[in-house]
Amino acid sequence: MGRRTAWWRGIWRRTAWWRVAVVGAVLGAVAGVPGAPALAASPSPSASSSPSSATAPSYVFAAGAPSVKGTVSTGDAELLEPGRTYRSSLPSEGKVYYRLDLDSTSSVYVAATAVPPSDTPVTATEGVRVTVQDADGRFCSAPDTATIGAGRSPRPLTAWGARTLPSKRSLCRGAGTYYVAVERVLRTESVPGDWDLELAPVREPRLRQTGSTTGEAPESWDSATPSPPGGGAVPVRGGGGFGSATALEQGVWRDDVRPGQTLFYEVPVGWGQQVYATAEISSPEAGAGGVSGKGLVPGAVNLALYNPVRGLVDDTSISYSGSQRSGALPAVPPVGYDNRYAVSGRVSGMRFAGAYFLVVHLAARVGEEFGDGPLGLTLRVRVKGEPEGGPGYAGESEPAGLFQAGLGSSSGDGAAPGDESGGVSGSGHGSVGMKVAAFGGIGAGTLVLGVLGVWVVVGRRRAAGV
Template sequence: MGRRRRAWWRVAVVGAVLGAVAGAPGAPVLAASGAPVQSPSPPSSASLSSSPPSSTTASSYAFVAGAPSVTGTVSTGAAELLEPGTTYRSSLPSEGKVYYRLDLDGTSTVYVAATAVPPADAPVAATEGVRVTVQDADGRACSAPDTATIGAGRSPRPLTAWGARALPSKRSLCRGAGTYYVAVERVLRTESVPGDWDLELAPVLEPRLRQAGPSSAPESWDSATPSPPVSGAVRVRGGGGFGSATALEQGVWRDDVRPGQTLFYKVPVGWGQQVYATAELGSASAGGASGGSGNGLVPGAVNLALYNPVRGLVDDTSISYSGSQRSGALAAVPPVGYDNRYAVSGRVSGMRFAGAYYLVVHLAARVGEEFGDGPLGLTLRVRVKGEAGGGPGYAGESEPAGLFQAGLGGLGSSSGDGVVAGAGDGGASGGGGAGMKAVAFGGIGAGTLVLVVLGVWVVVGRRRAAGV
């Protein structure tokens, strides 16, 4: 009877473990014998071509779930504290600056990105936007004010600007530990349309280096733009915000975008790698999809932007649209390098760390007036050139942790519509592995669970046999 109890107990444990493993994301399916069974192949791009359009609602922004709320104050004396590594929700009034507080040490660099979201139906001017500045306790700027504006499309969309207290710094007044302030304000507001904009604040800490590195920007780099990938497109669904950006790797990706909609994607880029991207907007149906006249030209109809891991704008481009298919490409950017930060050009200085680089696509609401509010086909061609190298050697951990890592683990999981299968074309580096990496990770994690539990089972069984 004792042996039977032990046998039944072992069977129950194995059954529970295998059940848990079978339910784990990316886990291999096991036959009754314990041997792996071939899992079904992921759907092909052809089968995905009939997928429904992105679930992101036009003119919306997906704020980070559970983000604590803070209130910007008109005086620094009552400014609320922002902790690096935490994303916050706030609002931006139509007039005047609002302030937030930072308590900083004397060794780390801190960045703060502010994403302002106008109401979907708000009339906006091309020059209207948001400005961010980080200041010391005496009101002196620690970095040049950064401004993001609506642009030629004149369409309400999320606007992101950033500020920094960077170390080492030539600005001696911003080197020490102490209290600093983030000032956020609207610029060139449309006078006839008062009202708050929603705001997302993302403070980030970059630790110092273990050893001093170069203090000047690289003198030269390969600025030739490679040909975009030409493999078959894989269907994806873009995220609705930075926090829910859909993870992509090198390859060709197919989505749908509606007028007024902004889609977010993220691409892992390692130290020493270069990222390139193009966006193609498909042609509209004759006469407009849903009531549009179909005979106009929309300046700046599509905006494609590249942001770095702390949400700092690296480069963007706009495409006008008249109903025929159009494409636009980002300018060539340098390989990711720590010393890029010393460059004058924002397109170079923004490529200062490895991690998730964001591709953000906005389709102007005015496209709906001319060509209907139905979705248009969007194709992204992404290339990552070069082999990822080692980092500069940080003396501590970033906040949030893992931000300046280019691997899948450093990116975090997408809170959009799931992991995307790779679509690389065998080009320069590492294309086509996102889906397989995710499956492999899940399989390894499940396998580890099996080994741990079975190890405990063996130990317990031996102790029972020994009468312990």
């Protein structure tokens, strides 16, 4: 037995380099699968460095977005194509116009995200307004306005306009040319200068079957707020814009946020499901910024919920005085197509299945009072109910897959072409990656065990003198 052990150890040592190469190659291949989980644990937010509020961009625009110029006249307005995201700029005075060429069956939504410079003084009431108009200058929907709010902190502001069909109104039903108008509002004390602008036009196809919905807003829904999820928090990094939002699901999530910073997350919500979210902000760490404040910052934290076309559903603000605080979004109804007929924005905004955005902003004034170091942010997210079948669209949205609720579905997923009627999809990019990684992991394990088996047999045969 001693001789066999010696032979085995000798073979094991001489083949060590080959074993390492094989195992490394296999595990490297698995780790390289798109969507595969990382082989190393992610560091906690407090363990890795974050850019300071002075160097971090106030908004991360969609990569590769083409530039488009807003014009002061509709006659020169440049075309926006649904499904594409654009960059532009918004002057301090007057409206700028963009053109839409629409059919007579689809609904179209245009969200405009205006980004003030991070070092620009702003007032609570100033903001951005968006309207969609027909060729005769008539509004297709009520103007939507987003304002800075009590925090008086420069932050991305998103407002949306729409031409929705079918409509009980006689206006804006036909095919033809329409215009998007974007303007700054109530800027009596602000500093002149352009704001950056991101435009995201979206097309929602008509329903496959007419009469498949009631055409009336829901009369009642469960408005009770369940208790937020408990348990340990999972470290996460929020994105810097809508296009780079970090995907979350039900659970408890831990991040860091600096004064003046805005973080973006997305949560898949299917037809018939309700989403709830609570944000908790920590007390500052000792020595985090060199300022020991005892004042109160009104509206220090803003937590907002946006729907898949970036329309605001509802938000809440949290004042901060240097100790931990929390705030919850008001309860919203289950996702339903007929919600669009409601008067309340909190109900009508919940009209699509898909990725809903949670956006958190920490006011820059918190840094002036309590130091510019990061504060701990805990998000508690709950998705209530089982996903139901949707109304059934007659075609694909633009961008594709927008109204499907699987993780990663905002980039398109594996649903049947032209079918966006389902609830939570398990065939998003993340799910596919996990499946491939699982099969890859099984294959890697089988290969490693096979190689080890060969080494054992060879060692024993050599030890026996065969």
